[in-house]
Amino acid sequence: MIVAAAKPWEEIMASLHGMHKVLVVGCGGCVAVCLAGGEKEAGIMASTLRMQRKLQGEPVETEEITLTRQCDPEYVRELGKKLEGVDGILSLACGVGVQVIAEHYPNIWVAPALNTKFAGATLEHGSWEERCGLCGDCVLGQTGGICPIIRCAKSLLNGPCGGSQDGKCEVKPNECAWNLIYERMGRLGRLNQLLEVAEAKDWSQGRDGGPRRVVREDVKLDD
Amino acid sequence: MTEPSSKLQSLLDSGQFVVTCEIGPPKNASGTGITQHAAQLKAYAAAMNLTDNQTAIVRLSSIAAGVHVLAGGGEPIIQMTCRDRNRIALQSDLLGAYSLGLRNLLCLSGDHQAFGNHPAAKNVFDLDSIQLIKTVKDMRDSKVFHCGEKIKQDEPQFYIGAVANPFADPFEYRVHRLEKKIRAGAQFIQTQCIFDMQRFETFMDLARKRGLPERTHILAGVMPIKSAKVAKYMQKNVSGMLVPQAVIERLEQAEDQAQEGVKICIEQIRHLKTIPGIHGVHIMAVAWEEIVPSIVTGAGLMPRL
Amino acid sequence: MSNRDFAPKIVAFCCYYCAYSAADLAGSLRLQYPPTVRLIEQPCSGKIDIRLLLQAFEAGADGVYVAGCLEGDCHFLQGNIRAKKRVNAAKKILDKIGVGGERLEMFNLSGSMGPRFAAIATEMTERILRLGPSPLSTADKGEEGKAE
Ligand code: SF4
Ligand code: SF4
Numbered sequence: 001m002i003v004a005a006a007k008p009w010e011e012i013m014a015s016l017h018g019m020h021k022v023l024v025v026g027c028g029g030c031v032a033v034c035l036a037g038g039e040k041e042a043g044i045m046a047s048t049l050r051m052q053r054k055l056q057g058e059p060v061e062t063e064e065i066t067l068t069r070q071c072d073p074e075y076v077r078e079l080g081k082k083l084e085g086v087d088g089i090l091s092l093a094c095g096v097g098v099q100v101i102a103e104h105y106p107n108i109w110v111a112p113a114l115n116t117k118f119a120g121a122t123l124e125h126g127s128w129e130e131r132c133g134l135c136g137d138c139v140l141g142q143t144g145g146i147c148p149i150i151r152c153a154k155s156l157l158n159g160p161c162g163g164s165q166d167g168k169c170e171v172k173p174n175e176c177a178w179n180l181i182y183e184r185m186g187r188l189g190r191l192n193q194l195l196e197v198a199e200a201k202d203w204s205q206g207r208d209g210g211p212r213r214v215v216r217e218d219v220k221l222d223d
Numbered sequence: 224m225t226e227p228s229s230k231l232q233s234l235l236d237s238g239q240f241v242v243t244c245e246i247g248p249p250k251n252a253s254g255t256g257i258t259q260h261a262a263q264l265k266a267y268a269a270a271m272n273l274t275d276n277q278t279a280i281v282r283l284s285s286i287a288a289g290v291h292v293l294a295g296g297g298e299p300i301i302q303m304t305c306r307d308r309n310r311i312a313l314q315s316d317l318l319g320a321y322s323l324g325l326r327n328l329l330c331l332s333g334d335h336q337a338f339g340n341h342p343a344a345k346n347v348f349d350l351d352s353i354q355l356i357k358t359v360k361d362m363r364d365s366k367v368f369h370c371g372e373k374i375k376q377d378e379p380q381f382y383i384g385a386v387a388n389p390f391a392d393p394f395e396y397r398v399h400r401l402e403k404k405i406r407a408g409a410q411f412i413q414t415q416c417i418f419d420m421q422r423f424e425t426f427m428d429l430a431r432k433r434g435l436p437e438r439t440h441i442l443a444g445v446m447p448i449k450s451a452k453v454a455k456y457m458q459k460n461v462s463g464m465l466v467p468q469a470v471i472e473r474l475e476q477a478e479d480q481a482q483e484g485v486k487i488c489i490e491q492i493r494h495l496k497t498i499p500g501i502h503g504v505h506i507m508a509v510a511w512e513e514i515v516p517s518i519v520t521g522a523g524l525m526p527r528l
Numbered sequence: 529m530s531n532r533d534f535a536p537k538i539v540a541f542c543c544y545y546c547a548y549s550a551a552d553l554a555g556s557l558r559l560q561y562p563p564t565v566r567l568i569e570q571p572c573s574g575k576i577d578i579r580l581l582l583q584a585f586e587a588g589a590d591g592v593y594v595a596g597c598l599e600g601d602c603h604f605l606q607g608n609i610r611a612k613k614r615v616n617a618a619k620k621i622l623d624k625i626g627v628g629g630e631r632l633e634m635f636n637l638s639g640s641m642g643p644r645f646a647a648i649a650t651e652m653t654e655r656i657l658r659l660g661p662s663p664l665s666t667a668d669k670g671e672e673g674k675a676e
Contacts, residue, residue, distance in 0.1 A: 009624055040579055047582040052625035054667045153335050158353040161332045162388030162415060163462040170462035171335050182393050195399055197407050200354045
């Protein structure tokens with residue numbers, strides 16, 4: 001899932017400066033699962049906003065709604081009926097959701113309430129860690145299912161570097177991804193695969209020349 | 224290939240026990256100190272490493288520093304890390320360095336920027352050290368850029384080095400990784416500073432079993448430690464460096480800790496000379512370059528040719 | 529409003545298994561405790577969430593507390609521990625916006641601690657009397673004043 005976390009409160013307040021009515025939009029997708037932007041968090045944020053503004057002598061009215069997913073136009077269209085008199089939208093989605101709202105409502109200000117952190121997994125309730133750097137050309141098949149691109153601090157393809165010690169990365173307190181790879185490949189009897197020099201990566205499949213796109217003609221509804 | 228234009232290569236290929244040392248470029252725009260160090264050390268060291276923004280702290284560039292070493296009459300080894308440059312900048316700097324008369328190159332991944340004075344920097348790591356080695360070799364032997372395009376003339380012909388750290392983990396894999404570097408094109412290897420001699424000997428055993436000393440020149444890294452305090456700091460804070468408690472204790476008990484540090488270093492070199500497959504030593508006297516002559520002399524490595 | 533005629537509004541979210549029974553016991557023992565405290569029965573202190581706590585303040589409470597079982601005695605094992613974490617998080621929010629985290633507290637007691645229940649109610653009332661009315665209610669007054 002996409003993991004996100006609340007922005008500093010002062011930054012959120014500043015982004016809504018001067019607004020009298022704010023639509024607070026939660027998202028029921030990833031950010032609800034990582035407890036950053038679901039219905040409950042939207043409620044807390046709206047309540048906090050109202051109280052703070054009241055204390056500042058600049059009361060604000062809020063509307064709250066939590067969409068199934070903010071990254072899908074189908075759901076974002078639901079906002080239309082909520083926008084009466086609204087000066088701005090506070091989105092608790094990841095950066096994708098914020099942008100889909102901006103694309104659909106060109107004439108209304110939208111501010112992010114979260115910092116979008118990474119694509120990651122739940123380690124335990126309340127703790128998440130990055131697992132994929134969305135590089136566009138997955139190498140997990142060469143590395144035993146452990147991502148060196150994002151879990152190695154240097155994105156090495158021929159690790160581990162000389163900073164790996166006792167299973168830890170030289171950048172503490174992280175685990176050394178290459179130590180994990182080495183151990184797993186060893187367990188699976190595939191250490192010889194690591195003896196091959198891995199070629200330089202084609203980074204153009206990743207963040208590069210503007211937004212990447214996936215198009216599937218076979219699942220398009222009409223043209 | 225054409226005649227080796229690297230003096231370091233001629234010495235190593237001739238089978239001599241070679242001494243290299245290290246000069247840390249300054250955190251300013253003056254090359255005077257480097258030139259002076261080079262002039263002072265050239266009689267004692269066959270070549271001198273110029274670090275590339277070591278520990279991710281901004282310093283005068285290694286290539287420029289190499290030119291200052293040439294001015295002092297020394298033989299430079301340019302360190303090049305993958306942290307700060309993508310494949311375009313790396314290759315461009317290789318061309319530039321060679322055009323300035325630099326002949327020896329040491330390829331490293333580079334310390335992570337989190338350690339340095341610009342932790343907010345974005346790192347690059349487009350290539351890793353092994354891919355960089357291969358790139359330099361392909362430029363030289365196949366006369367191609369990384370993308371495969373031909374270098375029509377005047378390809379850079381670097382003598383290619385790499386590092387090995389026998390003290391990092393996983394231990395058994397360290398020898399394999401060294402082999403990967405050799406296979407990629409590393410002609411000489413400088414190791415991380417050795418304090419744990421036992422572990423290093425085990426490492427060399429494994430390396431010899433795989434026939435690695437015949438395929439490359441291994442220079443053993445040593446470092447004179449100025450005080451017990453420095454030793455403790457390194458033991459605690461430097462990843463991939465093992466400083467045994469015995470070394471710390473010996474320094475602590477010494478009357479003159481710096482002198483004791485030099486003594487330990489000399490003993491180590493004398494011992495390293497007896498290990499089969501070691502072709503030289505690399506003395507890393509960081510910010511203590513002036514001590515190198517006494518170490519080289521003390522270790523009985525003078526006079527040099 | 530002077531502090532003398534300030535009658536604080538205090539909301540107590542009480543776990544059914546402990547604080548709520550303790551309140552009953554206090555009643556049957558005829559123990560005196562301030563009438564300022566309004567009890568809201570909860571199936572477990574772990575039922576409360578940050579939103580609920582903030583809403584109580586928004587709705588006009590001058591003080592709020594959550595009363596759950598003694599640590600280790602939660603009927604649902606961890607409810608009171610989780611409640612404590614949420615109370616702490618809500619305190620931070622209240623501090624941040626200027627309402628004051630001191631107005632919110634977590635207490636632990638058992639169903640047989642009638643006198644302790646009364647003591648908590650008194651302690652919280654005294655704390656709120658000392659702090660005065662919630663800045664949110666005075667902000668209200670200010671607005672009404674402007675409107676008049
Ligand atoms: S290799 Fe690329 S796609 Fe695969 S997990 Fe890592 S970053 Fe993600
Ligand atoms: S220690 Fe391991 S994870 Fe850290 S940079 Fe080196 S190889 Fe990557």
